[in-house]
Amino acid sequence: MSQTSLNSLHYVDDILYWGNRFDLSPYASKASEAPVFLYNLPGIKERYQQMRQAWDKVSPNSKIFYAMKANSHPEILKLFKASGSGIDVVSAGEIRRAIECGFSSKEIIFSGVGKSKSEIEFAIDQQIYQINVESLPELQRLAQISAKKKKSIPVVLRVNPNVDVKTHPYIATGLSENKFGLEISAWPEIREIFKSNSSLSLAGISLHLGSQMMDFSGLAQALRLAKDFFLQIKKEFPEIRRFDVGGGLGVIYERQDFSAEEKMLKDYVSVAQDELRDLLKDPKFEIQSEPGRWLVAHSGILLTEVQYVKETPYKKFLIVNAGMHLLLRPALYQSYHHILPMKLYEQRKNQRYDVVGPICESSDFLAKNRELTESFQDEVLCIADVGAYGAVMSSDYNLQTKPQEICIY
Secondary structure: OOOOOOOEEEOOOOOEEEOOOOOOOOHHHHHHOOOEEEEEEEHHHHHHHHHHHHHHHOOOOOOEEEHHHHHHHHHHHHHHHHOEEEEEEEOOHHHHHHHHOOOOHHHHHOOOOOOOHHHHHHHHHOOEEEEEEOHHHHHHHHHHHHHHHOOEEEEEEOOOOOOOOOOOHHOOOOOOOOOOEOHHHHHHHHHHHHHOOOEEEEEEEEOOOOOOOOHHHHHHHHHHHHHHHHHHHHHOOOOOOOOOOOOOEEOOOOOOHHHHHHHHHHHHHHHHHHHHHHHHOOOOOEEEEEEHHHHHHHEEEEEEEEEEEEEEOEEEEEEEEOOOOOOOOHHHHHOOOOOEOOOOOOOOOOEEEEEEEOOOOOEEEEEEEEEEEOOOOOEEEEOOOOOOOHHHHOHHHHHHOOOEEEEEO
């Protein structure tokens, strides 16, 4: 795909535009009241359609469940519902939000390592599509609750294959040192729980290796291990038919390259198709995916006003009214986000700045030693690619003014 994506940030007559239709200058004045998250709904729809088309080529029984943890804004969820997506949740609160936004219980899958008794009870009462189980104690708890309620619910086993996908250690989830998933070696205990609890229904297996994946050799290895496990289970539980390949497809934060990202999508889907080719021949086989970041990251920006330009003998700071309380990724993961002026001025030179927020922590930064167009007090900057893991990870620390969240259509 060309750089004409609806998510492309570019200048028209020195004014920052989003895609081919959104002039961002009218929103700049709002950032003096409080930082502004803007969400580009046509851009999200464009990405979903690309992913839907890619999976349709793999199987007519492919299902996409958007990972709500990436961005849970109600208007975004309603867009995914209208587009035909299911929803992947990790808490009872997210189940409630999904239902409020129009999703039926049969469009919800429940992941996460720490499901409480009340959350499991709620999920069973709602009769959601499936629960992805992550540990033996969770499976035992689920068996007890479902037996007590005399209600069965489809169970999918999340497998931990101990495979490295070369991502940031904080977002890797498929290694034995991580808290996620069941070891394949635990199958004898898993089998016994299912054999002795008729209230449990084994529906399939799940695999999620981590976030921000851009190399798929580890995914291929993990899928081979998971497929062998799936076939092993099927000998005793022939009714299983669901295979959740997880999410984790990465995006490029350092530059706008939508063509490269579309190629990554095709490569990602091709790996799944190649490794699961034999299973895909079964007309009852269902392949699932749980994308989040790839769908929404580029469709969110954060507008923030410069409060002060501080110069010391050592460096220059742009002190803005957004910080780690709104965008945690730079402090937590040392992540990169483009920072753009809302307007270009031909006579201005570039300067090196630390872009920092108002929070009383030295870790409160959005960029360090970044070369940017010279900026001045009261001007507004645009922080790109915050549609995933932006506002959803924000906090009330220091009780700063709440950000605004605005969807543009």
